Amino acid sequence: MSSEPENPSSSTAPPPEESGEKISKKAAKKEAAKLEKLRRRQEKEEEEEASRKTASLSIEEESFSRNYGDVTLNELKSTEDPKAGKWREAVEGNEWTDVRELVEAMAGTEVLIRGRVHTYRHVSSKKGFLIVRQKGCLVQCVVTESKENHVSVNMVKFVKQLNSESFVDVIGYVVLPKDPVTGTTQQVEIQVRKVYCVNSALQQLPLYVEDAARSEADIQAGKPGANQDTRLNFRVIDLRTATNQGIFSIQGWTQIGFIEIHSPKLLAGSSEGGSAVFRLDYKGQPACLAQSPQLHKQMAICADFERVFEVGAVYRAEDSFTHRHLCEFIGLDVEMAIHKHYSEIMDLVGELFPFIFNKINENCQKELEAIRKQYPFQPLKFLPKTLRLTFAEGIQMLKEAGVEADPLGDLNTETERKLGLLVLEKYNTEFYILHRYPSAVRPFYTMPCADDPNYSNSFDVFIRGEEIISGAQRVHDPELLTEQAKRFGIDVETIKMYIDSFRYGAPPHGGFGVGLERVVMLFCGLNNIRKTSLFPRDPLRLAP
Amino acid sequence: MSSEPENPSSSTAPPPEESGEKISKKAAKKEAAKLEKLRRRQEKEEEEEASRKTASLSIEEESFSRNYGDVTLNELKSTEDPKAGKWREAVEGNEWTDVRELVEAMAGTEVLIRGRVHTYRHVSSKKGFLIVRQKGCLVQCVVTESKENHVSVNMVKFVKQLNSESFVDVIGYVVLPKDPVTGTTQQVEIQVRKVYCVNSALQQLPLYVEDAARSEADIQAGKPGANQDTRLNFRVIDLRTATNQGIFSIQGWTQIGFIEIHSPKLLAGSSEGGSAVFRLDYKGQPACLAQSPQLHKQMAICADFERVFEVGAVYRAEDSFTHRHLCEFIGLDVEMAIHKHYSEIMDLVGELFPFIFNKINENCQKELEAIRKQYPFQPLKFLPKTLRLTFAEGIQMLKEAGVEADPLGDLNTETERKLGLLVLEKYNTEFYILHRYPSAVRPFYTMPCADDPNYSNSFDVFIRGEEIISGAQRVHDPELLTEQAKRFGIDVETIKMYIDSFRYGAPPHGGFGVGLERVVMLFCGLNNIRKTSLFPRDPLRLAP
Structure with missing residues (x-):
């Protein structure tokens, strides 16, 4: 980026004759341009030479080229289809190993790791050292041109041009270095076989790690x-x-x-562009109370926390006089980097809640008995393996039961309850996940489905026919995010900081949020959320 | 309480001639008064008869009278002195048993329990059944006049007049009832030997359990x-x-x-009467963000939660531009019912934090190493049994080192740091408790010391010479609380709800609050609290 004005005749640029310095600057610029030209020519020659040397490999090169490259956003949107691309093919059936787990005993085994480009040291057109960082742990990955290993000079070049802080998936063999490696936390190296860029960071970062x-x-x-x-x-x-x-x-x-994590509840401006926020004056600056920890939990993911949760207050200034809305409630928010697709988030939800329910049933028998005595309820029916239905399947079930619902719209409370009864009848569970919601009814930051942008990689979870959890894969690509924000009529300038945080290298990720008072209310079959809030706050109640 | 106007000539009362109903009401009133008179006479006769019958016991009665009565507030203020009164003498060396722990296997043993007067059934002047409730568990306590057991008819009378929801300490023998007890959770009874009223609830409650x-x-x-x-x-x-x-x-x-617990952060009016609060409009009502969960955690104790903690946001609108103040931070707040005195709170603090420190040292070696690499620090020095000094002892240590400090004032940051160095030198610890602070520098709700009201049952805790915890016994007596609020210049009308919550029966209690960012900062010897806050908020910073 140049700080020089693009148009020298612009009124903000000083006239050339006034400044002797300007002339020397011009000379310096000329000199720099000359050097840059020289550098480029040398680089080109180097490439040509490498290209000549590998001419004999040109047939193999086509197959070698499957071993590196950028992962397309489409691959990161799609679910199970392994035909999506070369990256998907390479990682299919593979498990990711954490960098901190790479130890001497693993020598000789093939591993798949995901981390950030920490630094790169170029040795030659045939060799380079890529240091990959994951949660503060560093490992040296050696990329060496090798016909045997299907590693081409183009792959070395690909690694060389990766911006630091970008996310890469590296597949390779764990090897023991001849000399102890200094400057990394792990004492093994990885001999790279395949490398894919999952997400690219800006070339120029505002701060370096x-x-x-x-x-x-x-x-x-x-x-x-x-x-x-x-x-x-x-x-x-x-x-x-x-x-x-x-x-x-x-x-x-x-x-x-x-x-x-504990994210701040005091935010500048108004959060998420919503209208139902509590506004206040913060030392002369307009501020509001966070409607959710959405921004900050995503930022924690972009800051390499990988998997975070928060239990904290959520503020909604909505005038909802219902049995299940509060103006201040306790949210459990989860956000996590995902390796392949959003079913990883649903896997967590599908395991976590039955685990919690079982624990409550085991450990709180007396408490449940006490509650049941005043407010009789039947134990919640749930399956060990949580049922997962697509939104379209839900619409179909409703249709078959004579209930019409818009396949691209949202379900209303009544329809949700009806679907809950149908699911209970058919599958004998009062706890299930409904996913692939229409994009139109989800927030702008929701990742669309790869096969149909009318639907999204999102889900809701229901207990006894009432929604308790909303979750989704997020858009981590700043361009798509900008595009979707615009489509939703959001002034992108107001969310610039949010969008920018994905320019510094961001992993694919997603998460969910759940209101804890609502979970307890529905688990115990209670009829009002005020029963499960210690000191409830609703549009009319601000005390005690 | 009668809904009739006290003054019949009042303008709001209808003139007698207009209403035929009025006359019959009057007649009914007359009749009721007659019945009431009769009832009182019978009661008096009953008492006199009992008194006559126990006349022969009058010598014993004086010693028997030590077995029941009201616990004085002074006894609940004082620390270790067993001479404080008959209650203190009775409970000294005794441990409290939870009501839920009372089972058949304990038959024949003597127990001490604390709970609320749930109901009382009067059988005669010589016998009554007191149902005591603790955290939802109920046990029947039988009070029977008995020369052998030193239980007088006056003790039965004392139990009879206890208001429901009052707190009592009961000492007695666990016995197996002849018939199964219905209406209690515990299947044993207690044959009462001694009973003391720890705190009395209002006779008329606005709501009955x-x-x-x-x-x-x-x-x-x-x-x-x-x-x-x-x-x-x-x-x-x-x-x-x-x-x-x-x-x-x-x-x-x-x-x-x-x-x-999770207490609301949105409060009506302005919390604790402080000026440094963030104010906002809540649906047309003036509201503010809680400066601490003080009120609500104390209310949780008055609601029989017994021991509570909260990890949540605390808001301070102070213009503090220091290395250790934030406008939004994460507080760990603890509040607990106490049996005898505030050292029970210090016992918890003194054990909890060394436990946490040891756990961090054990489980987070790699993390501490990473921190130390960028910000070198020495491991925190702390003792297995936390050092406890009185404020007066601290002042004396400072004096001996040539530092003058007001014995009835507060310590400033510099003096605190100096004292920290003196303590480190003398006791080899960087973590200690300083207690019996001057009353003038503590909040109005702090319990004064029994032996000297210039000092209070309060404490601060220090790490590396900086204060991290403030704690105290609270005033649970509404009259003393009102008096102290007035003395501090607080308009008692604005805290009426707070004071009233102690009128419905409140146990002696206390607690403490600690800023978690500050603990981590000082444990790791860091120089700025912004280093331990995820997304810090200070007077100038409201983003990201």
């Missing part, structure tokens, strides 16, 4: 650091340092790899 | 219920039902008997 990670001693010794304001402004990059990963792991870590 | 606990079926069968608004208005009573104890136990329960 190395600078944010610099110690005081290094800064005093003259190395570049980053000041606190820059770090906090670009917190989504700053949080990726090993230090910050450590600080926030200490604060909340669970055994299944989720980090508990 | 039995009414709040009524099932739909019972209400339809004609029994009195309570509507939702009444129940939510007097939530502190409503939450005492077994049903509500069940609902909120399901939502969050820990192994050491603490229930996790």
